[in-house]
Amino acid sequence: MSTIRARDLAKTYRISEKQPGLAGTLRHLVNRRHREVVAVDRISFTIEPGEIVGFLGPNGAGKTTTLKMLTGLIHPSAGELEVAGYQPWRRQAAFLRQITLVMGNRQQLIWDLPALDSLRVNAAVYGIDEPEARRRIGELAEMLELGPELQRPLRKLSLGQRMKTELLAALLHRPAVLFLDEPTLGLDVNAQARVRDFLADYNRRTGATVLLTSHDMGDITALCPRVLLIHQGQLFHDGSLAALTQRLAPCRQVRLELEHLHPAEAFAGFGTLEAHQGHQVRLLVPRAQLTERVAALLERFAVVDLEVSDPPIEELIGGLFRQRAAAAAAGAEP
Amino acid sequence: MRPPLIRDIRRYARSLRCFWGTSLAAELEYPLNAAIELVSVLGNLAGSLFVLQLLFAGGPSLGGWSWSGALVVLGLYTLLDGFTTCLLQPNLSRIVNHVQTGTLDYVLLKPIDSQFWLSARTVSPWGLPAMAAGLGLIGWALAQAGPGAAAGLRSPGAVLLALALLLAALVILYSLWFVLAALSIWFVKVWNATEVLRYTLVAGRYPISAYPPALRLLFTFVLPVAFLTTVPAEALLGRGSALWAVGSLVVALLCLAGSRLLWRFAQRFYTSASS
Amino acid sequence: MRRAWRVARALLGSQYALMLEYRAEIALWALSGVLPLIMLGVWSGSGAGAAAGLTPQQLSHYFLAAFVVRQFTVVWLIHVFEEDALQGRLSPLLLQPLSPLWRYLASHFSEQATRVPFVVLMLVVVGLAAPGVLWWPSAGALLLGALAILAAFLLRFLLQVIVTTLCFWSERAAALDRLLLIPYLFLSGLVAPLDTFPPAVRRLALATPFPWMVDFPARLLAGEPVNAALGFGAIAAWCLVLLPMAHLLWRAGLRRYSAMGA
Incomplete structure (x- = not known):
């Protein structure tokens, strides 16, 4: 027998909306407005x-x-x-x-x-x-x-x-x-x-x-x-x-601190540019090509500091869902 | 194998012993508190007696109550105030903290009645001086009241009635506190509602008949101050009336049931609204 | 001078906005100040007022005035100060080029302003419940009364500053404040008019700062014959005694606080 069995488990909150201030409170007393917020959607x-x-x-x-x-x-x-x-x-x-x-x-x-x-x-x-x-x-x-x-x-x-x-x-x-x-x-x-x-x-x-x-x-x-x-x-x-x-992290994150300033185009071919701010650069590099790309980066630029990590789980998930949303939008078009 | 009910009662009793043992140990780390409390109790008592004496300057009675009768009321008030300091204040004023920090979740997940936990989790010894002073004042005033009062209390039935009414007073006081404290589940901002209660109940220092009729109604039916001190005092003085006694017991039961109902309702609200 | 005005305006403005957020709590605090009204009930039912030569009207005016005085002289400095020290909010306040006491003073004034509607509401309820007890004081009484309330508040604030500074040395300073509340309660005139005291007790009470905090402003408001010069003089004298003490203790306390590296 399973320890936990959940079927179509859902939780919806009713949130009453109130304008700030005294007037809002009074209006709220007379005319309550509710909004349904789905926190858990049939899992x-x-x-x-x-x-x-x-x-x-x-x-x-x-x-x-x-x-x-x-x-x-x-x-x-x-x-x-x-x-x-x-x-x-x-x-x-x-x-x-x-x-x-x-x-x-x-x-x-x-x-x-x-x-x-x-x-x-x-x-x-x-x-x-x-x-x-x-x-x-x-x-x-x-x-x-x-x-x-x-x-x-x-x-x-x-x-x-x-x-x-x-x-x-x-x-x-x-x-x-x-x-x-x-x-x-x-x-x-x-x-x-x-x-x-x-x-x-x-x-x-x-x-x-x-x-x-x-x-x-x-x-x-x-x-x-x-x-x-x-x-x-x-x-x-x-x-x-x-x-x-x-599924989520086919890429690893490479964080660089560079000696000199470079335009964004300079990083084309090394990976997906995630952030580019002054001397700080963040790239997403496919796992399989990590070593060669890092080597190439070190050769091409004067690197002060370098760090390789898994992107934060939240960014991964966020990115994934952005992709899904984009795919859904693209699929909807004729 | 003992029957489950007995097992539960023993478990609750042991929990209570543990609750109070640990909290007393924590409180006794501050011995200076004992001195402060003693001075504060004695000061308050002296002040109250002084004011009572001023009120009696106009004649031999206050709302039909003799000096010693009024002292019994004051003694009962002091006793209840001590009870509040011992149990109600330290436990019930904490409910709002549980709500704010989210630790109410832990309380709700204990296999023990959550109202019991919230109401009896700690005990503070610093109300004991007031309780002792209250009992002393009651005893002294009864002795002063003379043979009439003592005769009224001679039958075991009368003593039992007085004790029952005192218990009813404690139950009513507890329920009022609990209801106001539990409101913080809905309105965290009214955390200080129990303070209002504490300051309003000061009215119980004097017999209810000392007040003008409108206030008397208020203190009987809205905020049942009358049942806290005046009614038990009458029973102690041997002139308890059956009507008031029954009324007091009924009010006590209603208040307790009300607090219980409200708590169940509050739990349902909490578990369906919190995030 | 112009800087002081600007600082005061900014402080009062921000603190008032803050206090408006706490209006539910403040309403309840206002409600918890019903003691003088309860005492009015007891006194009007006993013959003691008449025995001391007070008419029922004088009695009700006195206690209603005492109720108003009490509402606007509540000081809770020590509690916020303790909380601030405990939560570590005190250190950043001490870094500012303005003593935190001014900030606390401003928040007290703002709290009083927030209280006004609730106090008015409570007086209206009293007026409805007992028609005829409310009265409109003369302009002079109102002005002098308001000034006396302000003076009484400042005296109480100063007294509590002294107790609050003891927080730097002891964790039990709040308990000391509670002890001070006892003579305040019984000697200030909050629960009984000073006129009803036996002469010896009355002389004793008048030698303490407490009657000037309630009895004096209340009687001014109620339109009783009062020696206003004597009252304001007494408050000023007590302030002159307490002010240097508060100043020295506060500075010594701050030195201790910084020495402890908190």
Whole structure:
């Protein structure tokens, strides 16, 4: 049986429109105007037990809304949804014990208290008895490489340590499904890597299903064999990460800082010129020809600095959808 | 295997112990607060007694209440004020923060009643001096009121009634606070509505009959101040009337049910409107 | 001088626009100032006013005036200051070539301006609920009363500046402010007219700054016979005592703040 089953899941918000100022408020009282905004537009997918699935999409694509529907924080406007055998929006206690939600930008632990105190509260709320709770805390603390930090007030911990204690608190009740919204937000490279390792390890050990969103492609690359890409509320891609990268990033980005100024035409033949501002130049180069093109660039120009990277996922997705829109427009013409 | 209901009750009881244990530990890090609270309680009490004495300068009674009767009302007010500082203020004024920072999501995802969590998550010991002072004042005033009042309280039934009315007062006070605090789900900007409540409830320092008729109606039917201090005080003085007692219990139940309903409605709004 | 005028206009203008955004909160703060009206209810029901030689009309005029005075002398400096310091907004303010206190003062004036319609609305409600209690003060009383309210506000602001500077040293300065609120509440005339005090307590109260903050402006507004020169003199004297203190404490506090590298 699938852990998550979503069919034609949709969420439409009714947004009331109000003119600014007092007059606008008064007019709004008399004559309310509403506008429907489609945040999630009939998406369908299933996730099997033990899968780690990455949830991608630019800001405002509907990622968070979907995540909130899956956890039961938002009532879907239409469609069918089942998580761990329950309908999430009813938020039955038995369902809530099966899941957990971690948001990288919001804390559930108490700022002024040592994490252990907050953990004891969670243990009581989830009905885990003391010895069992101690055992689980010990186990998770070991996996997360947390020790005396748990006895220090939360405010005295580093961002990475805080995130790890948040994870510990979120996993104390051994949830079968983990929802992680930007779990590595703001963490430095080391802490990020440790959180990723832990999540992979946890998934291996417990067989828990993990669904995570991230802006950081690194998280997704390291953890998720499967990704769901959402754009403008629609499911655009459901499949392996390799297939997605192939589809989205056939090119790599080459960023150059040049000694001298050159006109835009000078870069023709090296790749697609993305940005050209004074001494700074950004080019998109097909993966297969990367080495020869870079070599040619170095030969042709006096290069002060050079950097090769994958274009940001948002730009890729944006570019892709611009292409699709252009193709659709072209197809419509006779 | 214990039946689920008992298990749930035990779980809630253990959660409550944990909630209060952790918050007391945090609060006791500031011992200076104890001194400040004590001075503040004593100062407020002295001031209130002074004003009450001024009000009694015109005659032996205030709205038909003797000096010691009015003291019982003042004692009840002080007690409720302490209760507010202990439980209502620290918990309910935080709802708006949960809404603003989005941590309400975490509360809603706990397998425990969210109204229970929001209302009982922390406790502040700094209302205890006021509660103690209120109880002391009530005891002293009852002793002053003489044998008549004491005789009224001698039967277990009368004591029980007085306690029930006091409980009703606590429930009404809680519900008023909760309703106003929960409004911040819709209107984040009215986060300070509970302050208005706190300042308006000052009216409960004096017996309800001390006010002009229009205000008396207001304080009975709109903002039920009468049920907070005057009605329990009458029961304590052994002259509780059945009508007021029943009225008070009914109002308490209605308020509690109202707060519960509003919260369910608020949750539905929150889960369908937030993004 | 012209620079001061320009700065004042710019500050007041921007702060007023800001306060308009907070009008819902301000309406509620205005509503939370009902204490004098509640006290009017209690006093009019007791014989204590008459015993002190006050007619019912005098009593109602006094408390309504006290209500207005209280509305326009509310000071919340310490709370915004604490918040600003905590959120790290204070440091950029301190970099500007203008003491943040002027900015806070301007925002207090703007808040009072925003309050005006709500206070008028509340008075209208009172007038409808109890016809005949409202009255129109004479032009002289109105002018002197408004001046006295302004003076009382400045005195309260100054007093709170002193408590606020203690924020530089202690996290509990706001608690101290709450303690100061107790004598203010009972000795200022907010809950009982000073005329009803026993003579000894009255003399004691008059030796503190508190009665000049409510009782004096309220009685001016209510048209009671008041020694206006004495009242304004007392406020000026208290300001002269508090001003150097506030100045020294503020400078010492800033030195401490910068020494801590915050």
